[in-house]
Amino acid sequence: AAAGPNLDDFILMKVIGKGSYGKVMLVRHREEADSSVYAMKMLRKENVIKRNQVEHTKTERNVLEAVSHPFIVTLHYAFQTPKKLYFVLEYCPGGELFFHLSRSGRFSEGRSRFYASEILLAIEYLHRLNIIYRDLKPENILLDADGHVKLTDFGLSKEGIQDNFSAKSMCGTPEYLAPEILDKKGHGKAVDWYSLGALMYEMLTGLPPFYTRDRDKLFERIRRGDLTYPSYITPVAKSLLQSLLQGDPSKRLGGGNADGEEVKSHPFFSGIDWIAIQQRRVSPPFKP
Numbered sequence: 001a002a003a004g005p006n007l008d009d010f011i012l013m014k015v016i017g018k019g020s021y022g023k024v025m026l027v028r029h030r031e032e033a034d035s036s037v038y039a040m041k042m043l044r045k046e047n048v049i050k051r052n053q054v055e056h057t058k059t060e061r062n063v064l065e066a067v068s069h070p071f072i073v074t075l076h077y078a079f080q081t082p083k084k085l086y087f088v089l090e091y092c093p094g095g096e097l098f099f100h101l102s103r104s105g106r107f108s109e110g111r112s113r114f115y116a117s118e119i120l121l122a123i124e125y126l127h128r129l130n131i132i133y134r135d136l137k138p139e140n141i142l143l144d145a146d147g148h149v150k151l152t153d154f155g156l157s158k159e160g161i162q163d164n165f166s167a168k169s170m171c172g173t174p175e176y177l178a179p180e181i182l183d184k185k186g187h188g189k190a191v192d193w194y195s196l197g198a199l200m201y202e203m204l205t206g207l208p209p210f211y212t213r214d215r216d217k218l219f220e221r222i223r224r225g226d227l228t229y230p231s232y233i234t235p236v237a238k239s240l241l242q243s244l245l246q247g248d249p250s251k252r253l254g255g256g257n258a259d260g261e262e263v264k265s266h267p268f269f270s271g272i273d274w275i276a277i278q279q280r281r282v283s284p285p286f287k288p
Helices: 045-050 054-066 097-104 109-128 190-205 215-224 235-244 260-264 274-278
Strands: 010-019 022-029 037-044 075-080 084-090 141-143 149-151
16 A cells, blocks of 8 residues: 555545445545546444444454455455544445346356356355354455455454464354354354355355344254255355365364365356456356
8 A cells, every 4th residue: 555645635526435434435545647436434433442343443444455366356445544444445336246246137157157257256265364254144245347366354354364263253143153153163265165165155045044033043043954945056166065065074074174165166166267257258158
């Protein structure tokens, strides 16, 4: 990030998102010739401190400053005032994947496979940096103008994970939480492959796995792993979902040392050119 940016360097255009402790605005940089627009995330420090989100916020900045990947939102600037913290992020005009999913009802297998492939590469990259993402859910997956995936919201990521069962804190969206997080057993990288399975289940069916309004029942279902698959789910997709949503992290696909390579080698992804995906040469199935 460049030296000493501040709020006066930006023209605030409109509010594009409101969170529990701040808002996100569309902004333009005053000096940059190409007049690029960004998403500016503003957090009130008092809210951050009140909610004990200080660590959370530091993590987000640390993670974003460390990463550079085609499918992860770029942090361009970060600065603060006495009352607020500001993150100036790449703007993703395609909006949340969640929005498009609820509009479509569910995605075809081909469209789901495309998004899953891009997300898989982003997760694998984070794992190589010893970062567990832990917060994979449709609201945290944005689409850029072309329809490629961008992961965002690194508040929950755990840096420096080294061993496989360390991060004991409980956070994330319940339907997408691996059983070992629910049971506070500590967890490693395999939680992200479980969440990828949950996300793929939701993309393919339109509902999160184990869906129920009753939270206790939900946790019970997640622990038991009793999941029903609609009849239109193909055998190869079902096999992948079952391997990712495996309750035991040591048996889960991606849970071994090969990490994402295990997931990539599942027949569901046969025929995927991973280099072309990484280079954004595969045309998105949908342009926002």
